Amino acid sequence: MRVFVTGASGWIGSAVTDELLTHGHKVVGLARSDEAAAALEAKGAIAHRGSLDDVDSLAAAAAAADGVIHLAFKHDFSDYAGAGRSEHAAVQRMLDTLEGSTRPFLLASGLASGVIGRPLTEDDASPHHGADSMRGGSENLALSYADRGVRPVALRFSPTVHGMGDHGFTATLTKIARERGAAGYIGDGSTRWAAVHRSDAARIVRLALEKAPAGSRMHAVAEGGLPSRDIAAAIGDYLGLHTVSVAPEDTEAHFGWIGGFFGMDVTASSARTRERLGWTPTGPTLFEDIAAGAYPLPE
Numbered sequence: 198m199r200v201f202v203t204g205a206s207g208w209i210g211s212a213v214t215d216e217l218l219t220h221g222h223k224v225v226g227l228a229r230s231d232e233a234a235a236a237l238e239a240k241g242a243i244a245h246r247g248s249l250d251d252v253d254s255l256a257a258a259a260a261a262a263d264g265v266i267h268l269a270f271k272h273d274f275s276d277y278a279g280a281g282r283s284e285h286a287a288v289q290r291m292l293d294t295l296e297g298s299t300r301p302f303l304l305a306s307g308l309a310s311g312v313i314g315r316p317l318t319e320d321d322a323s324p325h326h327g328a329d330s331m332r333g334g335s336e337n338l339a340l341s342y343a344d345r346g347v348r349p350v351a352l353r354f355s356p357t358v359h360g361m362g363d364h365g366f367t368a369t370l371t372k373i374a375r376e377r378g379a380a381g382y383i384g385d386g387s388t389r390w391a392a393v394h395r396s397d398a399a400r401i402v403r404l405a406l407e408k409a410p411a412g413s414r415m416h417a418v419a420e421g422g423l424p425s426r427d428i429a430a431a432i433g434d435y436l437g438l439h440t441v442s443v444a445p446e447d448t449e450a451h452f453g454w455i456g457g458f459f460g461m462d463v464t465a466s467s468a469r470t471r472e473r474l475g476w477t478p479t480g481p482t483l484f485e486d487i488a489a490g491a492y493p494l495p496e
Contacts, residue, residue: 199223200406201258203249203287204268205242206233208365209305209358212399213266214242220403225258227269249283252290259291264301264406267291268352270332278329285333292339297346301406306336306351308391308416308465316421319414319469323351336414343412350405351414356463358417359486360395367483369455371432371492380433381443381451386426388462393419394480404474415470419478422464431487436494 200217204210205226214224214237224242228234234244247254249269259265267288271280288304295302309331310317310324325331339349357367374380398417405415426440433440448456470476481489 198263198406199225199261200264200266201225201227201245201262202266202268203227203255204270204305206236207268208363209354209395209398209402210268211236212360212395213268213402214240216399216403217406218242222403222406225262227255227258249287252287255287256290256294259294262300265291265295265303266402266406267302267304270305281331281333282328283333284335285328285338288333288335288338292342292347292349295347296342299346299348301348301350301409302339302342303350303352303402303405303409304335304339306332306353306414308353308355308418308463309461317416317465319416319466340412340414348409348411350409350411352402352405352417353414353465354398354417355391355393355419355465356458356461357390357392357483358395358398359392359483359491360480361486361489361491363395363486363491366455366458367428367432367487368492370428370452370459371436371487373452373455374429374432374436374438375495377451379439379441380429380436381441382425382429383443383448383452383456383460384445386424386429386442388425388460389422389464390425390428391418391421391463391465392423392483393417394478394482394486397476397478397480401470401474401476404476409473413473415474416465416467418465418467418470419480420482421466423483425459428483431484432492435487435490435492
């Protein structure tokens with residue numbers, strides 16, 4: 198298949214690009230810079246210059262593809278609402294282009310939900326609707342096109358998609374621990390995060406492209422819920438630092454912007470995903486990656 202991938206040079210997207218190319222697919226990757234374009238072309242992918250704000254360019258690339266994998270998102274926490282509206286507009290334009298074609302449209306989503314007291318499952322719908330909601334309500338927007346001649350699939354990624362070179366949430370927590378001289382968790386540390394290795398996440402994306410049914414939700418989850426105190430302890434052990442509890446009222450002062458995310462309970466099952474795709478995670482666990490130096494000490 199000729200697949201248009203947004204975010205193709207990003208942390209998850211670059212692994213997805215490699216996975217697709219290895220399995221015989223042709224990748225057209227959105228590139229916002231010369232550097233990103235060169236990296237994609239070096240892999241054997243085709244670079245499509247543009248941005249998420251250039252919806253006509255996105256539509257043209259989607260129209261020329263056999264399928265779309267939308268992984269890019271503006272992670273601008275200074276204007277998160279604006280990022281959500283941009284996401285909604287980009288997704289809407291690509292979906293309208295694909296309407297009636299029966300082609301696949303996969304998009305990155307998350308596990309944040311209104312479910313309390315149990316792991317989120319693939320049968321649980323997202324509570325986010327409309328351009329002004331989280332991530333522009335793009336998951337529900339995309340899945341609504343299952344009745345309009347598109348094969349939409351929501352890719353729900355764990356809060357931490359880890360691996361060597363990861364610069365995401367766990368890297369940020371590790372940096373804060375170095376700066377504070379202790380690895381912190383919030384309150385009693387009972388809140389949990391799901392986790393998945395980058396290579397396992399990329400394999401889910403490729404398998405979902407090839408065979409996930411229209412309107413389905415796939416969970417990129419290898420470990421369903423790691424307590425935040427255990428994540429902090431693993432970081433502390435690696436850095437040789439004590440692990441400490443941070444009072445909830447001191448969360449922002451200690452952790453900054455990531456405190457709100459670290460305090461969320463994000464636990465999920467991937468049983469349906471494993472069954473539908475024949476997927477079994479094989480990569481290292483989060484704690485194995487931390488211990489192996491995925492978040493290295495400064496030189």
